[in-house]
Amino acid sequence: MSKTYTKKNATASSSKPQPPIQTIGFLVLPNFTTIGFASAIETLRMANMAAHQMLYKTVIIAASHDPVTASSGMRILPDYSIDDAPQLDTVFVVGTNPIISNHGSRVLINWLRKLAHQRVPLGGICTGSHLLARADLLKGYRCTIHWEDIEALKERFPGIIISNQLFELDRDRYTCSGGVASMDMTLQLVARESGGTAIAARAAELLLCDRVRGEREQQRVPLRMILGSTQPKLSQVVAIMEANLEETIGLDELASLNELSVRQLERLFHKYLQRTPSQYYLELRLSRARQLLLRSESQVRDIALSCGFASPAHFSKCYSRYFGVSPMGERKQGSLHCT
Template sequence: MLQPSPTAPRTYGFLVLPNFTTIGLASAVETLRMANLAARRTLFRSVLIAATPDPVTASNGMRILPDHGIADAPALDALFVVGANPISYDRSTRPLIDWLRQLARQRVPLGGICTGSHLLARADLLKGYRCTIHWEDIEALKERFPGIIISNQLFELDRDRYTCSGGVAAMDMMLQLVARQDDGLAIAAKAAELLLCDRVRGERERQRVPLRTLLGTAQPKLSQVVAIMEANLEEPLGLEELASLNDVTVRQLERLFHKYLQRTPSQYYLELRLSRARELLLRSDAQVREIALACGFTSPAHFSKSYSRFFGLSPLGERRQASLH
């Protein structure tokens, strides 16, 4: 049985839009419930809010009855927009936009789950903030709102704006928000165990965007080069050899990577190797030296320096942090 909290529970509101994604909402709300169980007291209260008190239909056909309409919503410690799939451009969202702006003026932290970032952007509430959205909608958001800083991270916690890419990434975001509370690290770790989550993913982790989605079918040579890179992580190939294998010049190869992947071939190759190294660190018992060699690094020192620069933690620090969860 949960004990009363010595301080008032934090009330997190979830604004559900028609055709909202059920998995994003459930991942967020259930994480807060598990945090309460882990703490053995009520730290968080979740309330469902909609434009009106009428039932709202999710993208999978499920219907839910909100606790409040926006007209009678309670005081909130944070509000998360659970976005529609597909994104809606319906003008009926105007009252929601006005309400979100009112909350922003009251300095209520605002968040977006899945495509929820889109409505925050329409309300002009993401300028100057880093945000994210599901990888399928990144380009559309960039085109419609060119002044917004959009990443392909799983989630972004930038001051009083909390956004995530959707799905189970909502759980990762909520666990990180739980960890920010008093005694939060231990509570978040226990909540993750209750959720059968083997590790708590951090802000620096990226969505796995399929390359075919980034490139389409118009760049078969670039796709082929990346496939060769992925098959040769232990003994990386030089740019000249990669170019020769694909009947292009090094200059052409560099232009392709810059245009379609916004990085040099060497940078992309290094990221592939480091991402593979991270998988081995977190999912195997291999020694750091062994992992370094398996991912094409000739010395553990060079590997550690590259890893720290990219992920913000040393390989050993990464393992220690993962063991805490």
């Protein structure tokens, strides 16, 4: 490559407008969850590496300048307190697990309300949604939280919409269930920016993330957390369903095996799972099929048969209706789902 050519390209490159750097703040509370915090902040660092330029600057904020201890025992020194924080483009509240109700003083709540008034997008990682709800900043928004705290949040804040999704991106509110789900959420936010799809895909590669989960994916809530020990028959029926996805069992037999009538079985599913037995069984089969589509090289026909569908056509119809994309379309989307 000649020097003249290099110089021209350098000139052209320097004249190209650079996107403004976004300053992303992470408000850490005492006993905050380390994995959710690290998964989000490292994703933004990898996005900068993938873009070969500084797109995101991350800053750590706390109530004061004192070190903050995480749930793991690790201590972190904040860059700023809420009193001297710089202008921020987005702020994520990194919550505790379990929730500590007295965390989040009136000063913190007022600071978050001030940011909301300034139209700064706000997010919650793990139980960060709890503090946003306490600040009355989630009304009218869809949000999520770690599955262990869904019912408690619903009970305390009946006016907000809480889902079982891994994460929710609703206008200027970004919430996730915690753990590595904050990586999925952050990659999706990166992908939303102009030219961000390729950057997010490359960042996922750098993170050794073979599949980025989309907004429509739900947390896998253990059935024992939903039912406790009060419904052993229902738990047994679901266990039988999970063990028989390829050769499905009819409702009459499922009921008989558990000394129930079909009507009693339907009542149990409706009361505790808000679905009919057939709907729940179908969701189990479709979820298993999705795992095979994304994590194996099996043909769609073989996956359909292994999950109890009589034909690929019927499987494709059910899959498209439930997930909003065909089985082949799911695979073609690759490792990053920009939904």
